[in-house]
Amino acid sequence: MSAKTLYVLTLIVHDDQSPEGVVSTVETFITGSLHATFGKAQLSPRAWDFELELEGYEEALKLVKEHCLHQPYDLILQPSLTRRxxxxxxxxxxxxxxxxxxxxxxxxxxxxxxxxxxxxxxxxxxxxxxxxxxxxxxxxxxxxxxxxxxxxxxxxxxxxxxxxxxxxxxxxxxxxxxxxxxxxxxxxxxxxxxxxxxxxxxxxxxxxxxxxxxxxxxxxxxxxxxxxxxxxxxxxxxxxxxxxxxxxxxxxxxxxxxxxxxxxxxxxxxxxxxxxxxxxxxxxxxxxxxxxxxxxxxxxxxxxx
The missing domain is CATH 3.40.50.1000 (HAD superfamily/HAD-like)
Known part of the structure; x- marks a missing residue:
């Protein structure tokens, strides 16, 4: 089994949308589609970070893109350790x-x-x-x-x-x-x-x-x-x-x-x-x-x- 890497999935709710219910939807996506556990931190009333371990970045990124189509929010996936x-x-x-x-x-x-x-x-x-x-x-x-x-x-x-x-x-x-x-x-x-x-x-x-x-x-x-x-x-x-x-x-x-x-x-x-x-x-x-x-x-x- 390949080693897992720590990534961060940033949720940004679109400006004219209510954040209510979005966080739980994303949490379900992380556990159900990405098969990952996560830690969570709020950046603002409309932005959250989810830290998670993943084996395959490219496959996860594809799933993230498919999930975000026509959603009232964006999800950005990237390696956690290099984001800054x-x-x-x-x-x-x-x-x-x-x-x-x-x-x-x-x-x-x-x-x-x-x-x-x-x-x-x-x-x-x-x-x-x-x-x-x-x-x-x-x-x-x-x-x-x-x-x-x-x-x-x-x-x-x-x-x-x-x-x-x-x-x-x-x-x-x-x-x-x-x-x-x-x-x-x-x-x-x-x-x-x-x-x-x-x-x-x-x-x-x-x-x-x-x-x-x-x-x-x-x-x-x-x-x-x-x-x-x-x-x-x-x-x-x-x-x-x-x-x-x-x-x-x-x-x-x-x-x-x-x-x-x-x-x-x-x-x-x-x-x-x-x-x-x-x-x-x-x-x-x-x-x-x-x-x-x-x-x-x-x-x-x-x-x-």
Missing amino acids: DKQLFIFDMDSTLIYQEVIELIAAYAGIEDKVAEITTRAMNGEIDFNESLKERVGLLRGIDSTRIWKELEEKIEITNGVRPLSKALKKLGCVLGVCSGGFIPLANHIKNELGLDYAYANTLGVDENNILNGETIGDIVNGERKAELLLEIAKKHGIDPQNAVAIGDGANDLRMMSVAGFGIAWNAKPKVQLQAPACLNTKSLLDVLYILGYSDVDIKDLLQ
């Missing part, structure tokens, strides 16, 4: 650190947001290649005057709920933070400055001599593979073991960086991404990431002082 060892966090930008898809905001200037949004959705679902989808969408932007567009977009974008305090808490914990986006560098740099991140990488749109978008990108495309490479490069630069890195995003092009990081979190992600990501978080605040790391409301309050 995280030193590097790399975020996607569009629909993760901010609510919008920037390319769709740009497309609105030309009245073609519906065309661009349709391609974006297919790309994030993994239905078409990201590079090809980016080429198609950027091509549709040809002819847009970009002279004032970035400053105007800075005023339009909305930073996701919980991102500012999460960034503050992670920096206080000594973590390195970065954004690796399939979007565009002017706004990625803006978000970097707003949140105090250490790194920002994204795509660059080509312009002609009159600052008119030419329908092309310049330089390397920040696609799923490049995001993974950047995560590893940043980790190496800071002497951080990639196993102590966390990747957070919502699209299929974020799965590769999740796979090279020690842990990955799909944030309100597309269904296909949720099925493949190591963990899923479907709440209204990214600050809930701190529950996944094992911090209680009391701990979080201290971190944010």
Whole structure:
């Protein structure tokens, strides 16, 4: 018989749901489906930790994912002993650190947001290649005057709920933070400055001599593979073991960086991404990431002082 390992299963009830009855449901799942005994600790009125011993992580993770489908809560399974060892966090930008898809905001200037949004959705679902989808969408932007567009977009974008305090808490914990986006560098740099991140990488749109978008990108495309490479490069630069890195995003092009990081979190992600990501978080605040790391409301309050 293989040796058992200590894991933690974190329960986070969705914001608009009542926690009543959820804990007992999860306890039944642990004993009945995972065949494990457990210890329990409450992190907040809507978050609990269950420590349990398991032989097969992959099989248990599959059962957890199947159980969570269409439930009013998330369950995150991870090794208990390493959950607070995280030193590097790399975020996607569009629909993760901010609510919008920037390319769709740009497309609105030309009245073609519906065309661009349709391609974006297919790309994030993994239905078409990201590079090809980016080429198609950027091509549709040809002819847009970009002279004032970035400053105007800075005023339009909305930073996701919980991102500012999460960034503050992670920096206080000594973590390195970065954004690796399939979007565009002017706004990625803006978000970097707003949140105090250490790194920002994204795509660059080509312009002609009159600052008119030419329908092309310049330089390397920040696609799923490049995001993974950047995560590893940043980790190496800071002497951080990639196993102590966390990747957070919502699209299929974020799965590769999740796979090279020690842990990955799909944030309100597309269904296909949720099925493949190591963990899923479907709440209204990214600050809930701190529950996944094992911090209680009391701990979080201290971190944010």
